[in-house]
Amino acid sequence: MSARIRRSTAAVTTAGAAALLTLGGTAATATAAQAVTVPRGLTISDGTRHVLVDGKSIDFGTVVRDLAWNPSGSKAAFIDGHGNLVVSNPDGSHRVTVAANPGNQTWSHPTWQVTAADRANQIPAKNNLIFSAKIHGKTVLEGIKATSNHGKPAKISLNGEPGEAGVPQTDNTWPNVGGSYGTAVYENTHTGEVYIRDDYLRQQGGALTKGSEPALSSDNEEVVFVRSVHGHDHLFVEDFGGSTPGVKDVTPDATTDYTEPTWSPNGKTIAFRAPTGTYTITKTAHGFGHPVKVSKHTGLPAYRG
Numbered sequence: 001m002s003a004r005i006r007r008s009t010a011a012v013t014t015a016g017a018a019a020l021l022t023l024g025g026t027a028a029t030a031t032a033a034q035a036v037t038v039p040r041g042l043t044i045s046d047g048t049r050h051v052l053v054d055g056k057s058i059d060f061g062t063v064v065r066d067l068a069w070n071p072s073g074s075k076a077a078f079i080d081g082h083g084n085l086v087v088s089n090p091d092g093s094h095r096v097t098v099a100a101n102p103g104n105q106t107w108s109h110p111t112w113q114v115t116a117a118d119r120a121n122q123i124p125a126k127n128n129l130i131f132s133a134k135i136h137g138k139t140v141l142e143g144i145k146a147t148s149n150h151g152k153p154a155k156i157s158l159n160g161e162p163g164e165a166g167v168p169q170t171d172n173t174w175p176n177v178g179g180s181y182g183t184a185v186y187e188n189t190h191t192g193e194v195y196i197r198d199d200y201l202r203q204q205g206g207a208l209t210k211g212s213e214p215a216l217s218s219d220n221e222e223v224v225f226v227r228s229v230h231g232h233d234h235l236f237v238e239d240f241g242g243s244t245p246g247v248k249d250v251t252p253d254a255t256t257d258y259t260e261p262t263w264s265p266n267g268k269t270i271a272f273r274a275p276t277g278t279y280t281i282t283k284t285a286h287g288f289g290h291p292v293k294v295s296k297h298t299g300l301p302a303y304r305g
Contacts (some may be wrong), residue, residue, distance in 0.1 A: 038294050039264070042271055043067065044278055045078065046299030053090070053304065055295070060092030066300060070112045070127075070146070071265070073304040077110045077129055077146070085110060085131060085153075087146060090304065098129060098148045106134040111175050112146065115182040121201065126182055130156060132173040141172050141186060158197060161204045167195060178216030178263070185214040185223050194225050209238055209247055213260055217267045224250075224261045224270050233257040235272060235281070237288070250281060250288040258291070264303050271301040 038055040045067035050057045063081030070077070073090065080086045083101035088094060101107055110131040117125040130143045133153070142153040160166045171190035177183065184197040185208070194214040197205040208214075211225035221241025226233050227249075235251045235258050250270070251258050258279070261272040269282045271294070278295040281288045 039269065039271070039280060041073070041264070041304045042278075042280075042294065043069070043302050043304050044295060044297050044299040045302070046297070049092075051076075051092075052295065052297050052299070058091055060088065062086070062092070062095065064092075066109045068109075068111050068302055069304040071114050071305050075146070076304075077112060079107050079110065079131075083107055085129065085144070087129075096149055098146065099144050099151050099153050104136075108132045108134075109174050109176075111177045111184070113143070113177045113182045113184065114146075115180055115200075123200065128182075130175045130177060130184060132175060132186075138170040139173050139189070140170055141175055156197075157199075157203050158195075158205065159203050161206050164206055167205060167207070174213050176215045176262075178218055179220035181220065183216060183220055185216045185225075187212045187214060187225075194223065196223075208240075209236075211236060215262050215270075217263045218265050219267055222263075222267070224263065226259055226261065229254070233259050235261050235270065237270075248287070251291060253290075260300055262301050262303060265305045271303065273298060273301060 044052040045064045047065050049060050049063055051060055051064055051067060065079040067076055067078040075087050076090060077087050084097050085099040085107060087096050087098050110129050113126055113128040113130055115126040127146045128143050129146045130141060133140055133142045141156040143156045144151050144153040158167050158169055168188050171188050172186050175184050175186040181200045186195055188195055192210055193207045194209055194211045195205055195207050211227045214223050214225040216223050222237050222239050224235055224237050227236050232254050234249050234254050236247055237250050238247045256274055259273050261270050263270055269280050271280045277293050277298055278301050279291040279293050281291050
């Protein structure tokens with residue numbers, strides 16, 4: 001049984017847990033200049049020390065790149081101005097350097113892998129950070145416990161599914177973890193494909209589809225990613241949880257580049273970046289609606305659970 005089918009079957013048992021992460025309502029922006037409403041929990045980081053949280057600018061006291069939140073929203077992880085992997089409180093206080101960049105490396109796009117213990121299968125709880133590291137010209141995925149203090153990251157193992165060809169060990173970047181089983185997706189810049197990694201019972205994975213910058217929904221049923229269409233970056237969603245899995249362009253009318261997508265915790269909305277600001281698209285009974293501009297601020301969107 002493939003990793004995708006096993007994950008889809010297991011996800012049925014965790015629907016109730018995923019529902020606990022549902023976000024509701026919207027938050028008004030802080031200033032009149034930002035004359036739109038920002039979905040509650042949506043944050044935007046742009047490589048400065050200021051992070052937009054619910055429409056308000058929060059000074060983290062240090063440069064913040066590639067910010068990501070743990071599932072509860074109680075901790076932020078990001079790459080600071082020195083290239084270190086840092087965890088902090090939601091307002092940037094109590095910063096801890098989880099891992100110090102040794103130099104001559106480029107770290108990017110941390111993602112949280114948080115799972116509960118599974119005593120039946122003797123699997124301990126996880127609270128890890130996975131990120132991309134460019135080392136001597138080769139880009140690999142590395143991981144470390146999120147509670148570390150000046151710890152040493154280790155390379156993430158990547159194995160193919162039994163009976164299938166192996167997966168690339170380098171050129172891997174943009175990791176994203178979703179769901180209660182700690183499943184990850186990532187892109188390979190050499191093959192131009194999105195890959196999936198399942199390490200719940202045993203580590204295995206493989207290619208999903210052509211694309212980049214993937215993000216996995218909280219129920220492990222869907223992955224959103226970027227794919228170029230007629231000179232513009234569109235957002236596509238692969239639904240591998242239903243009876244008829246398939247890939248669909250959810251921004252078919254795009255006349256500009258839509259990039260860096262992320263799911264809301266309830267799996268109903270995708271936030272993404274465009275040259276003119278931050279946008280969202282929301283699921284309807286007939287698929288996804290049209291893009292809606294929710295902020296003039298341009299940066300990496302992320303949802304704080």
